[in-house]
Amino acid sequence: MARQNLLPRTAPFGDGERASLDAVLGSATPVQRAWLAGFLAGLDAAGGQPAAAPAALPKAAEPLTIVYASESGNSEALAGNVAKLARKQGFKPKVVDFSDLDVASLPKAGKLIAIAATWGEGEPPARAVRAYGELMGEGAPRIDGVDFAVLALGDTSYVEFCAIGKALDARFEALGGKRAAERADLDLDFEKPAADWIKNTLKALAPAETPDNVVAVDFARAAPGEDDDAEPSREPLVVEVVEHVNLNSSRSDKETIHLALAFEDGAPAYEPGDSLEIFPENDPQLVDEILTAAGLSGDEALRKALLAERDITTLSTATIERFVKATGHADAQKLIDGGEARAWIEGRHLIDLLATFPATLTADHLTTITRPLPPRAYSIASSRKEVGDEVHLAIVAVRYETHGRARSGVASVHVADRIRDGAKLRVRLKPNRHFRLPQDPATDIIMVGPGTGVAPFRAFVQERRAIEAPGRSWLFFGDRHFLHDFLYQLEWQEALEDGSLTKIDVAFSRDQPEKIYVQNRITHNAQELVSWLEGGAHFYVCGDAKNMAKDVRAAVVRAYEIARSLSPADAEAQVAALERSHRYQQDVY
Numbered sequence: 271m272a273r274q275n276l277l278p279r280t281a282p283f284g285d286g287e288r289a290s291l292d293a294v295l296g297s298a299t300p301v302q303r304a305w306l307a308g309f310l311a312g313l314d315a316a317g318g319q320p321a322a323a324p325a326a327l328p329k330a331a332e333p334l335t336i337v338y339a340s341e342s343g344n345s346e347a348l349a350g351n352v353a354k355l356a357r358k359q360g361f362k363p364k365v366v367d368f369s370d371l372d373v374a375s376l377p378k379a380g381k382l383i384a385i386a387a388t389w390g391e392g393e394p395p396a397r398a399v400r401a402y403g404e405l406m407g408e409g410a411p412r413i414d415g416v417d418f419a420v421l422a423l424g425d426t427s428y429v430e431f432c433a434i435g436k437a438l439d440a441r442f443e444a445l446g447g448k449r450a451a452e453r454a455d456l457d458l459d460f461e462k463p464a465a466d467w468i469k470n471t472l473k474a475l476a477p478a479e480t481p482d483n484v485v486a487v488d489f490a491r492a493a494p495g496e497d498d499d500a501e502p503s504r505e506p507l508v509v510e511v512v513e514h515v516n517l518n519s520s521r522s523d524k525e526t527i528h529l530a531l532a533f534e535d536g537a538p539a540y541e542p543g544d545s546l547e548i549f550p551e552n553d554p555q556l557v558d559e560i561l562t563a564a565g566l567s568g569d570e571a572l573r574k575a576l577l578a579e580r581d582i583t584t585l586s587t588a589t590i591e592r593f594v595k596a597t598g599h600a601d602a603q604k605l606i607d608g609g610e611a612r613a614w615i616e617g618r619h620l621i622d623l624l625a626t627f628p629a630t631l632t633a634d635h636l637t638t639i640t641r642p643l644p645p646r647a648y649s650i651a652s653s654r655k656e657v658g659d660e661v662h663l664a665i666v667a668v669r670y671e672t673h674g675r676a677r678s679g680v681a682s683v684h685v686a687d688r689i690r691d692g693a694k695l696r697v698r699l700k701p702n703r704h705f706r707l708p709q710d711p712a713t714d715i716i717m718v719g720p721g722t723g724v725a726p727f728r729a730f731v732q733e734r735r736a737i738e739a740p741g742r743s744w745l746f747f748g749d750r751h752f753l754h755d756f757l758y759q760l761e762w763q764e765a766l767e768d769g770s771l772t773k774i775d776v777a778f779s780r781d782q783p784e785k786i787y788v789q790n791r792i793t794h795n796a797q798e799l800v801s802w803l804e805g806g807a808h809f810y811v812c813g814d815a816k817n818m819a820k821d822v823r824a825a826v827v828r829a830y831e832i833a834r835s836l837s838p839a840d841a842e843a844q845v846a847a848l849e850r851s852h853r854y855q856q857d858v859y
C-alpha cells in the first residue's frame with residue numbers, strides 16, 4: 271500500500287520528521303488522531319507537562335457509565351477491563367458497583383454498559399439487591415436517549431441462566447433506552463467471548479466521527495483495578511497437598527476435608543476473605559462409563575481430555591440441543607420440541623442423556639456437547655501470617671442420589687477420595703475485596719459460619735491473633751452434631767483461651783428433637799448482638815446461600831426489633847444501613 275503523505279511540505283518539520291509523522295498518522299484511526307490532537311492541546315495547556323487535568327480541553331472525552339452487579343468478582347473484573355479499553359479508545363469511563371448505584375442518575379448516563387451476574391436461583395448478587403429492586407420497581411426513571419448494552423454472566427447448569435442480565439436488558443429497553451449492542455449471555459468460560467463482546471460493544475457505542483479534528487482526551491488517571499500492572503496472573507499454579515484430614519468423626523454422615531497446600535515458589539499474596547479455585551479432575555469411573563455409552567472406549571486421548579478438561583456432569587438444555595444437532599436423535603429432539611427439556615434435566619447428568627438416548631458419537635461430538643470443566647472456589651481458611659507459604663481449605667464432600675444413580679460432586683469428591691498427602695493440585699487465587707476484615711484492628715467482628723462457612727473465619731481469627739488485634743471477635747457456628755461435626759473445635763477452644771476469639775455460640779441442629787440453627791442463636795442473643803453492632807462491629811456471613819444467609823439476615827432484623835423495640839420496617843432500615851456502609855458482608859454459595 272502506498273504511504274499517505276498527510277503533512278504538507280509547508281509543515282514546520284524537516285523531511286525526516288515529516289516522513290516519521292506521516293508513517294504514524296497515515297495508519298492511525300480517526301479516534302487515534304483525535305486523541306493525539308487532544309493530547310497535544312492538553313499538553314500545551316499544561317505548559318509542556320502531561321497534565322492530570324488540562325486547563326482547557328476543546329472537547330471532553332465521551333462519558334461512559336459501566337455498572338456491574340457482582341458477587342464473586344467476575345463481573346467486577348470485566349467492568350475494569352471495559353473501563354481500561356474504553357479509556358484507550360477516547361471514552362471517559364466511570365465504573366459503578368450496583369451497591370453504590372443511584373438509580374436516579376441513570377437518565378444522565380448517555381452511554382451505559384451493564385455487566386451482571388445471576389446468583390441464587392435467578393437472583394441478583396446480594397450487594398445489587400437494593401438498586402436492582404429500585405430499577406425493576408415502579409419508581410424507576412425513564413432513560414430515553416441512553417445508549418445501553420448488557421453483558422450477562424451465568425452458569426448453564428442453573429435453570430435460570432443469566433436471568434439478571436436478561437431482565438436488565440429488557441428493563442433498560444422498557445425504560446426508553448436504546449440497545450446499542452446485542453446482549454451476550456456467557457457461561458463460566460466467559461473470558462474470551464467477554465473480551466470479544468467488550469471490543470465490539472465499545473465500537474458500537476463510539477461516537478460518530480466528526481470531520482473537524484475532534485479533540486477527545488480523558489486525562490484522568492486510571493481507576494483502581496484498571497491498572498495493567500495490578501492484574502494478577504490467571505494461570506493456575508501447581509501445589510502440593512501436605513495435609514489431608516477429615517474434620518468430621520468417623521460416625522458422622524458428613525466428610526469435611528481439611529487440606530493444607532504448599533506453594534513451592536511462595537504462596538500468592540492472599541488476604542483473609544479470599545478464595546482459592548481448584549481445577550478438579552473427573553471421576554475416572556464416570557469417564558469410562560461415558561466413553562462406553564458413546565461407543566468411544568479405547569480412545570485414550572479423549573479419555574485424558576474428559577478426565578481433566580471437559581465438564582462431563584452438567585446437563586443443560588443447551589447440552590441437549592448440541593446433542594441433538596450432533597446425533598439427530600429423534601427422541602431427544604422431541605424433548606426439546608415438546609418443551610419438556612427443562613424439566614427433564616432436573617437432577618440428571620450427561621450420563622443420563624447418553625444412557626436414555628443411545629447414540630454413537632465421535633470424539634468431536636463429545637467435545638462440542640460438553641463445556642470446559644470449570645474450577646471450583648473454596649474459602650481460604652488460613653492467614654499467611656500464621657501458616658506462611660501454605661493455604662488451608664475446608665471442603666465438604668458432596669454426595670447424593672437422583673434418578674436412581676449415586677452422584678458425586680466433581681471437585682469435592684476428587685479431593686475427598688482421590689487426593690492424599692503428596693498429591694498435586696492446580697489452583698488459582700480468587701480475591702474478594704468485598705469480604706474483608708475491618709481496617710482498624712480495634713473494631714469488633716461478628717462471624718456467622720455454619721458448616722464449611724466457618725472456613726474464612728479461621729483465617730480471620732488467625733490473622734487477628736497474629737497482629738494482636740484488640741477488637742473483640744464473636745463466632746456463631748452450626749452443624750448437625752456436636753460430637754461428630756464440630757469443625758476445628760480444639761482450635762476455637764485455644765482461640766478463646768488466647769483471646770483471639772472472645773465468644774462462640776454454637777447450634778447443633780440434630781442433637782435435640784427441635785432443630786436449632788445459627789439464626790436461632792442470633793435472635794436469642796439479640797441484646798448483646800445489637801449492642802456490638804451499635805458499637806461499630808462488622809458482621810460477616812459465610813456458607814449456604816439458599817436458606818441460611820437469608821434466615822440470618824432476617825434474624826439480625828429481628829434482633830433489632832427485640833433489642834430496641836423497633837417496628838419491622840425500622841429494624842430492616844438498620845440492617846440496610848449496615849449493608850450500605852459495608853459493615854454487613856457476606857460470602858455465600
Ligand SMILES: Cc1cc2nc3c(=O)[nH]c(=O)nc-3n(C[C@H](O)[C@H](O)[C@H](O)COP(=O)(O)OP(=O)(O)OC[C@H]3O[C@@H](n4cnc5c(N)ncnc54)[C@H](O)[C@@H]3O)c2cc1C
Pocket residue numbers: 342545583617646647648649650664665666667668669670671672678679680681682683722723725857858859
Ligand atoms: C466463593 C465460594 C466459596 C466457597 N467455599 C467453599 C468452602 O470453603 N468449602 C466447601 O466445601 N465449598 C465451598 N464452596 C462451594 C464449592 O465451590 C463447590 O460448589 C462445592 O464443593 C461443590 O462442588 P463439586 O465440584 O464437588 O460439586 P459439583 O459437581 O459442582 O456438584 C454440585 C451440584 O450438585 C447438585 N447437588 C448437590 N447436592 C444435591 C442434592 N442433594 N440433590 C440434588 N442435587 C444436588 C447441585 O446442582 C450442585 O450445584 C464455595 C463456593 C464459592 C462460590
Ligand SMILES: Cc1cc2nc3c(=O)[nH]c(=O)nc-3n(C[C@H](O)[C@H](O)[C@H](O)COP(=O)(O)O)c2cc1C
Pocket residue numbers: 339340341342343344345346386387388389390391392393395423424425426428429430431432433458815858859
Ligand atoms: C451459589 C451460586 C448460585 C448461582 N446461581 C446462578 C443462576 O441462578 N443462574 C446463572 O446463570 N448463574 C448462576 N450462578 C453462576 C454465576 O452467575 C457465575 O459464576 C458468574 O460468573 C458469577 O459472576 P460474579 O463473580 O460477578 O458474581 C451461580 C453461582 C453460584 C456460586
